Structures are given as structure tokens and as C-alpha cells.
Amino acid sequence: MNRTVDFRCLDPRLGRDFPLPDYATAQAAGMDLRAMVEQPIELAPGEARLVPTGLAIHIGDPGLCATILPRSGLGHKQGLVLGNLVGLIDADYQGPLMVSLWNRGGATIRIAPGDRVAQLVFLPVARVVLRQVDEFEQSARGEGGFGHTGVR
Ligand SMILES: O=c1ccn([C@H]2C[C@H](O)[C@@H](COP(=O)(O)OP(=O)(O)OP(=O)(O)O)O2)c(=O)[nH]1
Numbered sequence: 681m682n683r684t685v686d687f688r689c690l691d692p693r694l695g696r697d698f699p700l701p702d703y704a705t706a707q708a709a710g711m712d713l714r715a716m717v718e719q720p721i722e723l724a725p726g727e728a729r730l731v732p733t734g735l736a737i738h739i740g741d742p743g744l745c746a747t748i749l750p751r752s753g754l755g756h757k758q759g760l761v762l763g764n765l766v767g768l769i770d771a772d773y774q775g776p777l778m779v780s781l782w783n784r785g786g787a788t789i790r791i792a793p794g795d796r797v798a799q800l801v802f803l804p805v806a807r808v809v810l811r812q813v814d815e816f817e818q819s820a821r822g823e824g825g826f827g828h829t830g831v832r
Pocket residue numbers: 748764766767768769770771773776777778779780
């Protein structure tokens with residue numbers, strides 16, 4: 681059973697000229713977000729631009745968050761990724777959902793109004809209480825990290 685999350689449509693073109701976000705297949709994890717810019721925009725190589733999605737969501741459950749992720753086709757082929765690498769949407773955020781579009785590639789990227797430029801993925805969240813201690817109970821790994829188990 682899918683959870684219900686409230687959203688507001690902030691752009692009249694969404695739901696009229698362009699479909700509202702939805703899962704493209706029965707088991708898709710992400711729903712695509714559109715660049716609801718007024719006019720086509722061009723992103724020069726290296727340029728980042730904050731773009732509205734025309735949506736606001738209110739998750740309202742501390743056990744849930746949303747992430748904004750790149751679309752793999754655009755990210756790999758064109759170099760259109762996110763200026764913040766991953767966007768994290770807090771459960772109490774009620775403002776407009778924005779996407780930081782970053783052209784990490786070598787050619788100018790043109791984005792038209794309504795283009796699907798990123799995807800929204802909801803994830804469970806564990807919130808914890810941090811308890812300060814002087815020493816940890818010894819684990820098998822200890823302080824080993826950053827490749828200490830080798831490559832092969
Ligand atoms: O790609 C993103 C990332 C964040 N947000 C919104 C939702 C999120 O809940 C809020 C704050 O994000 P974050 O905590 O990552 O940014 P911050 O720089 O720490 O801002 P703040 O001081 O408001 O927490 O901004 C977006 O709309 N798009």
C-alpha cells in the first residue's frame with residue numbers, strides 16, 4: 681500500500697499542459713520532476729541554476745523524507761546532474777520544491793519548460809538520540825576504514 685503525501689500545485693501548467701508527477705511503472709522508485717521554467721533556459725558548461733518544479737510537498741512524518749536525484753540518462757549522457765548532488769527534503773518542509781541543475785558536462789544544455797530533469801524518491805528515515813561515551817565497545821572493524829579491507 682502506497683503512503684499518502686500532501687502536495688500543492690504551484691504552477692497552473694502542471695496538471696494542464698504537463699502531467700503531475702507519478703510513477704512511470706508499477707515498481708518505479710522515483711517520480712520525475714519537471715523544470716517549470718517560464719522560458720527555455722540554457723546551462724553553459726559548469727553552470728548551476730536553481731529551477732522550480734511547480735510543486736510543494738508536506739511529508740509531515742519524521743519517519744520519511746524525500747530525496748531529489750539525477751535522472752541517469754541525462755546525468756550520464758549529457759552531464760545534467762544536481763548542484764547539491766542529492767537534494768534532501770525534510771518532512772517538515774512546506775516550501776516550493778526546487779532543483780539545482782548543474783551542467784557538469786562540456787556542452788551547453790538546453791532545458792524547455794516541462795522537461796523532466798530529476799526524480800523524487802521517498803525514503804524511510806531513522807532519527808536517533810546521540811549518546812556521548814568515552815570509549816566504544818570493541819567491534820570487529822574497529823577504526824579500520826577507507827579501503828583497509830583491500831580491493832580483491
Ligand atoms: O534540492 C533541494 C534540497 C532542499 N530543498 C528544500 C527542502 C529542504 O527541506 C530544505 C532545506 O534543505 P537542506 O537542509 O538540505 O538545506 P540547508 O542549506 O541546510 O537549508 P536549511 O538551513 O533551510 O536547512 O530545502 C529543495 O527544495 N531542493
